[in-house]
Amino acid sequence: MLTLTCPYCGVTVEETELAPGGEAHLKRFGPGASDEDFEGYLFARKNPKGVHFERWRHAYGCGKWFLAARCTATLEVFGTYPAQTTEPPAELIVKINEKRPNWGGWK
Amino acid sequence: MALRRYSMFAVAREALRFHAGWERAWQSPAPKKRYDVVIVGAGGHGLATAYYLGKVHGITNVAVIEKGWLGGGNTGRNTTIIRSNYLQDPSAAIYEKARSLYEDLSQDLNYNVMFSPRGLLMLAQSEHEMRGYKRTVYANNLQGVETRWITPSEVKDLVPIVNIDGPRYPVLGALYQERGGTARHDAVAWGYARACSAMGMDIIQQCEVTGVRTENGKVQGVETTKGSIDCGKLAIVVAGHSSVLAEMAGFRLPIESMALQAWVSEPIKPCMDVVVMANLVHGYMSQSDKGEMVIGGGTDGFNNYTQRGSWHHVEETTRALIETFPIISRLKMLRQWGGIVDMTGDRSPILSKTPVENIFVNCGWGTGGFKSIPGSGWAMAELVAKGEPGPLAADFGLNRFREGRFIDESVAAGVAH
Numbered sequence: 237m238l239t240l241t242c243p244y245c246g247v248t249v250e251e252t253e254l255a256p257g258g259e260a261h262l263k264r265f266g267p268g269a270s271d272e273d274f275e276g277y278l279f280a281r282k283n284p285k286g287v288h289f290e291r292w293r294h295a296y297g298c299g300k301w302f303l304a305a306r307c308t309a310t311l312e313v314f315g316t317y318p319a320q321t322t323e324p325p326a327e328l329i330v331k332i333n334e335k336r337p338n339w340g341g342w343k
Numbered sequence: 344m345a346l347r348r349y350s351m352f353a354v355a356r357e358a359l360r361f362h363a364g365w366e367r368a369w370q371s372p373a374p375k376k377r378y379d380v381v382i383v384g385a386g387g388h389g390l391a392t393a394y395y396l397g398k399v400h401g402i403t404n405v406a407v408i409e410k411g412w413l414g415g416g417n418t419g420r421n422t423t424i425i426r427s428n429y430l431q432d433p434s435a436a437i438y439e440k441a442r443s444l445y446e447d448l449s450q451d452l453n454y455n456v457m458f459s460p461r462g463l464l465m466l467a468q469s470e471h472e473m474r475g476y477k478r479t480v481y482a483n484n485l486q487g488v489e490t491r492w493i494t495p496s497e498v499k500d501l502v503p504i505v506n507i508d509g510p511r512y513p514v515l516g517a518l519y520q521e522r523g524g525t526a527r528h529d530a531v532a533w534g535y536a537r538a539c540s541a542m543g544m545d546i547i548q549q550c551e552v553t554g555v556r557t558e559n560g561k562v563q564g565v566e567t568t569k570g571s572i573d574c575g576k577l578a579i580v581v582a583g584h585s586s587v588l589a590e591m592a593g594f595r596l597p598i599e600s601m602a603l604q605a606w607v608s609e610p611i612k613p614c615m616d617v618v619v620m621a622n623l624v625h626g627y628m629s630q631s632d633k634g635e636m637v638i639g640g641g642t643d644g645f646n647n648y649t650q651r652g653s654w655h656h657v658e659e660t661t662r663a664l665i666e667t668f669p670i671i672s673r674l675k676m677l678r679q680w681g682g683i684v685d686m687t688g689d690r691s692p693i694l695s696k697t698p699v700e701n702i703f704v705n706c707g708w709g710t711g712g713f714k715s716i717p718g719s720g721w722a723m724a725e726l727v728a729k730g731e732p733g734p735l736a737a738d739f740g741l742n743r744f745r746e747g748r749f750i751d752e753s754v755a756a757g758v759a760h
Contacts (some may be wrong), residue, residue, distance in 0.1 A: 256643075256645040259599075279688055281586070281597065281599050282586070283586035283598055283599050297577070313692050
């Protein structure tokens with residue numbers, strides 16, 4: 237069973253207490269954007285087999301959104317961090333690079 | 344390569360000589376240097392695509408490449424349910440094509456796929472579902488899909504083990520498709536494989552695609568663990584791994600891969616000879632020929648490639664089904680397994696050209712893959728052979744996302760997603 241640590245509450249909870257929210261760090265395109273950019277923002281997903289950055293909500297806890305780095309091929313969790321950011325924390329990137337030397341980066 | 348036909352006489356002949364004369368059902372050759380069409384993925388959809396390419400369009404210089412073993416992905420991991428009672432016209436058309444091909448698939452392939460049109464019910468357990476399914480019945484009648492609305496007492500006649508007046512989930516009626524049912528999932532893959540092999544196509548197992556070669560926006564071939572293979576056209580039919588293959592070819596798909604689970608109980612005596620879907624509680628159940636109750640639920644909500652799902656889904660689905668089928672409360676569950684399904688935003692499949700010339704994708708079947716195998720193969724073969732989608736595939740192009748022409752089955756199908 238998947239367990240994640242909520243960066244706000246600091247508690248480690250299992251997935252029935254959480255709501256998944258899909259890929260994190262999407263660049264948002266709105267009115268005025270090209271059709272291609274808007275389509276990419278709304279629908280195209282990396283869906284990688286490996287390191288994945290994603291949104292989660294501590295639905296049956298504090299109710300806040302947070303972000304997680306997780307491996308979709310092994311279910312290993314690399315870490316979680318608050319959602320008020322546009323990119324993953326540097327120390328998390330270092331940690332993932334140590335564990336997955338062939339990883340291509342988060343972008 | 345001509346294969347000996349399976350028949351009663353073949354059984355009798357072999358019985359007289361200690362079954363020494365059975366041939367291999369299909370060949371496992373080493374890959375050639377070049378094929379007109381390379382299909383990645385030897386599951387039901389990939390093999391059906393190859394079969395109809397040969398049978399309908401006369402293209403037989405085809406290789407079907409498979410990373411694992413034939414039919415070892417979602418084709419061997421589903422709950423074997425076949426139905427076509429969809430609300431939207433394009434979905435009903437392609438699923439009904441599939442269902443109607445299943446009717447005589449055993450004769451067509453000379454391979455017993457054990458299609459069993461035992462009837463399929465979708466229980467309406469809330470006022471909302473009742474209205475929704477009545478609407479689907481009307482839509483199906485217009486589409487030429489035979490379904491009808493049946494009352495709670497008719498449900499009870501068909502499924503004596505159902506509890507129709509439960510306090511929380513009473514049965515208010517059901518959407519009934521008399522010619523829906525099940526088939527033997529492995530046999531569908533094996534039958535198509537055998538028929539493809541007989542047409543001279545190469546089925547290459549344990550051969551992983553590691554790269555896609557393109558030049559000036561046009562496909563040249565694939566790199567595999569068994570060497571480089573050139574191709575005129577490339578069809579990517581890999582379900583859960585579609586995004587991985589698309590990345591190799593240099594484009595992204597509107598797909599997220601998630602785990603979907605099924606489980607079976609210990610075998611019991613025959614007690615239910617129809618397929619029942621209880622979508623309000625996200626569960627569906629049928630009884631296998633061995634007597635096991637085959638149960639499926641909803642997908643997990645997060646990206647996953649591990650072919651195992653979350654335990655709480657098993658508990659939630661079984662718990663919910665027990666309210667409608669009290670008889671199963673004492674059953675031991677025997678096995679549980681997961682498959683990786685490719686989910687699109689509108690829960691409808693993608694059969695499409697791609698940004699790379701001569702690469703075609705067939706993916707996004709999500710939780711509805713098995714039932715659609717023959718229809719999907721039929722439409723995909725037409726797309727690959729002609730380079731343009733035919734009437735069945737026309738609405739399922741990738742461009743529908745940009746143009747906002749969704750085929751919105753996420754609310755219409757009533758399937759547990």
